[in-house]
């Protein structure tokens with residue numbers, strides 16, 4: 001009776017209250033699987049340029065169903081693959097996670113050292129040194145590490161990529177496994193004794209099928225009619241390097257002939273089938289590891305390396321590159337369909353981003369009368385050495401130049417009883433007199449003063465005093481180091497300019513709201529945002545901000 005005389009509004013509200021009290025908060029029902037997808041060297045503008053050639057189930061599904069962060073950037077330099085993957089998954093920048101480049105300059109050895117090199121480990125799955133790798137240089141936790149803690153180590157956390165560094169850093173030091181492409185005649189995927197002493201049975205079966213060799217039976221020709229592509233130059237143009245073993249940078253390419261003549265599956269890494277192979281491995285890992293099959297969240301961190309490997313050779317406007325993205329779009333559709341089927345639509349969460357972007361071929365920009373070009377760092381080093389000798393006496397003063405940073409000879413500075421700051425500043429002052437250098441900072445100024453904007457901020461966030469150089473510099477927009485024999489062809493990345501920092505970020509699936517975010521966001525926001533979806537602590541050094549607009553609540 002009492003219930004009956006309650007006012008209608010009150011009865012409804014108390015009823016609504018009871019219903020919501022029975023529904024657990026979204027973060028108490030986390031997704032069964034998180035799939036992180038990195039597309040190596042993907043620029044944000046590829047979404048706009050290639051839109052009309054995408055199908056409905058790949059990039060367009062991310063835009064139409066998910067959240068698209070349109071002004072997302074790397075907020076540091078150097079913008080390279082290893083720092084990129086480490087930053088995405090740690091939610092912080094190289095200053096704190098320690099992966100300051102693909103190569104680190106070892107002052108004790110006086111030479112460069114690969115960021116994932118670990119000679120105390122052995123290759124698993126193949127003879128040779130391709131597996132002598134580990135995340136030993138990583139100094140902060142990743143999403144994988146935190147997920148393992150959140151689930152009392154019951155999560156399956158797996159990293160896969162053609163490139164070892166792209167498989168290793170996302171999984172952190174305490175994730176389960178990372179697998180990468182070993183190349184050679186059979187094209188097996190391998191790992192390191194850091195993770196295990198034997199490949200899992202599912203990967204042994206996968207390798208035994210020799211999928212790379214099978215894909216190399218293809219001829220690479222355009223997927224769509226030529227007139228649907230956006231390249232305005234002829235396929236054969238002077239800004240592209242041809243694939244190893246071919247004479248012109250043109251399609252079609254007979255992959256079987258290249259495989260037969262080289263005897264190595266390495267050629268697949270330049271082709272769209274490098275991406276196919278990566279999807280194949282992702283699907284095999286999902287099945288072999290039962291990813292997303294129980295109530296405990298798993299993580300599959302995958303990275304498509306081929307867009308970068310091809311992109312370096314042909315630049316961002318090549319016909320070959322557009323064809324690779326059109327085909328990658330179909331790979332994403334295959335991946336999402338498999339996830340729908342295995343895990344269930346709406347029961348997994350995906351994010352997709354890039355580890356850096358890339359610049360137009362400087363020679364092409366120059367020919368358009370743009371401001372662009374190449375800096376000869378070997379000549380620059382010799383001039384700098386001469387300058388420092390003129391000022392401080394006999395050298396050598398320069399130990400190396402790496403990642404747009406000058407490493408000075410610390411031993412000599414101590415022997416001559418010089419103040420390191422004085423030598424650093426003399427170096428920086430010399431560098432900024434070069435017409436193609438925009439700015440230079442002494443390490444001491446990056447260490448002790450706080451740069452809150454612009455290039456200074458980007459360099460500071462990418463700089464770790466124990467591992468980085470003594471002077472960091474930035475070339476002008478459109479310029480990069482003159483390297484190799486093919487000057488004027490192909491591209492690279494590494495700078496703090498928008499063409500290297502601006503990448504797409506997408507979230508889609510469980511816990512995600514369909515939306516478009518146009519305010520400026522950072523790559524370091526991904527890990528904190530996913531920590532909210534997963535109801536867990538953030539990676540320990542994460543410095544990004546949660547992108548609240550994308551959370552479904």
Ligand SMILES: [Zn+2]
Nearest residue numbers: 041081308312
């Ligand atoms: Zn690259």
